[in-house]
Amino acid sequence: MTTIKLVQGQNEIYNEAGLQIIGSVAPNQSGLSPRELLEAALGLCVSISLQKVLARDEIEYDTSSIHVEVSAVKAEDGTNRFENFNVRVKLPPTLDPTYKKKLLTVIERACTISNTLKNEAIVETIEIEGF
CATH class of the missing domain: 3.30.300.20 (K homology (KH) domain)
Incomplete structure (x- = not known):
């Protein structure tokens, strides 16, 4: 299962092992x-x-x-x-x-x-x- 949490305005993407990547609102920025x-x-x-x-x-x-x-x-x-x-x-x-x-x-x-x-x-x- 994958979970997305909004933490201090940032989309954080987790799997069961923990935080894996930061989500971005647009391509080619920090995160995906x-x-x-x-x-x-x-x-x-x-x-x-x-x-x-x-x-x-x-x-x-x-x-x-x-x-x-x-x-x-x-x-x-x-x-x-x-x-x-x-x-x-x-x-x-x-x-x-x-x-x-x-x-x-x-x-x-x-x-x-x-x-x-x-x-x-x-x-x-x-x-x-x-x-």
Whole structure:
């Protein structure tokens, strides 16, 4: 579970281990904005999925060769949502081109966050008392 607390005007983001990061109201400031957190969640999920598949396939590689970038694109019709996520993955250069192509498909399907975003999850907001 993730918890957000407003402390002295600052959004603090916690997990069960404690304070992890500061939330920002806009991109490219101290802390991460909601857009950046969403991009980070997708990118981290893809990176973890990639590492798991490479481990499963017993592929040796330089871990510093993996790089994931995510850009969320707002809807052009003016609705308040992201309509596209561009995920760019730098794979280890030692991999066979055929394997690379298959790997991109496998990691996209293995990532829970990308599967959730593709399938329009239900979001339910309820009030809790006694906090």
